[in-house]
Amino acid sequence: MSVDRAETETNGDRPEDSTLLAVDGVVKQFGGLVAVDGATFGVEAGSITGLIGPNGAGKSTLFDCITGVYTPDAGTVTLDGEAIQGLSPNQVAARGVGRTFQTPKTFRGMTVRENLAFAAREQTGERALGALFRPGRVETEETAIQETVDETLEFLELDHLAEEYAGGLSGGQRKLLELGRVLMMDPEIILLDEPVAGVNPALTDELLERLHELNDRGRTILFIEHDMDIVMGHCDSVVVLHNGQTLAVGPPEIVQEDDRVVEAYLGGYD
Ligand code: ADP
Numbered sequence: 001m002s003v004d005r006a007e008t009e010t011n012g013d014r015p016e017d018s019t020l021l022a023v024d025g026v027v028k029q030f031g032g033l034v035a036v037d038g039a040t041f042g043v044e045a046g047s048i049t050g051l052i053g054p055n056g057a058g059k060s061t062l063f064d065c066i067t068g069v070y071t072p073d074a075g076t077v078t079l080d081g082e083a084i085q086g087l088s089p090n091q092v093a094a095r096g097v098g099r100t101f102q103t104p105k106t107f108r109g110m111t112v113r114e115n116l117a118f119a120a121r122e123q124t125g126e127r128a129l130g131a132l133f134r135p136g137r138v139e140t141e142e143t144a145i146q147e148t149v150d151e152t153l154e155f156l157e158l159d160h161l162a163e164e165y166a167g168g169l170s171g172g173q174r175k176l177l178e179l180g181r182v183l184m185m186d187p188e189i190i191l192l193d194e195p196v197a198g199v200n201p202a203l204t205d206e207l208l209e210r211l212h213e214l215n216d217r218g219r220t221i222l223f224i225e226h227d228m229d230i231v232m233g234h235c236d237s238v239v240v241l242h243n244g245q246t247l248a249v250g251p252p253e254i255v256q257e258d259d260r261v262v263e264a265y266l267g268g269y270d
């Protein structure tokens, strides 16, 4: 896995240095607590970007502000130059922003296959089904859903678990399934909240490999991660959040040497 992947490959016809997602001065308060305090950074199209920071830094809340769970108290979030702050989660998803949660939101009483199909059916709008795997093909909606389910199962190597109930999966398998639910909507950018936390090493490698494959297919990735080795080895760019503020943004090898980052992490990082 090489960190210079994005420097050597282009993704689609977008210029490599263009910003896909821009977070500018975002603030989110809960009563007197300022969880996100002016966070500002850009995510380059086609990049794998890591969002790191101590527990309580505001990472998940920032994802909530980007994906429409919360409307920021101040600041803007733009996707491809268009403001998306204040839109509903469904509207943000329809614009091509996929998101997994720290605790996977799968339906335990549905099978893996049903979970994937449902992810497509519960979304309305024009997000074309199956474009990730079959660009340009037009089918009836139900056929497209079933074919996309099959392809997603195969892509994530979950085929053998298709008829299992989600409630019976391991934590790591549930995270893969949640990624699958997101892929059903063919997102342009995928936000993952601690995708490999609590996942066994074999499944962690598997998940990271899938993220690189998605990146190779032109999808931009922004993921929250605690493990510095993973961030160093898999990200083109790193954003460090501390007390709701962006402490540093840049290539992992530079951010890692940043005095403020080293200081913020002393005693605070788990
Ligand atoms: P991280 O994901 O970086 O660990 P969070 O975004 O979950 O951090 O939390 C940031 C801060 O906001 C923490 O102090 C947390 O306790 C607080 N917080 C998060 N969600 C809520 C909420 N719904 N109500 C009140 N406080 C919250």
Ligand code: MG
Residues within 6 Å of the ligand: 059, 060, 061, 102
């Ligand atoms: Mg969190």
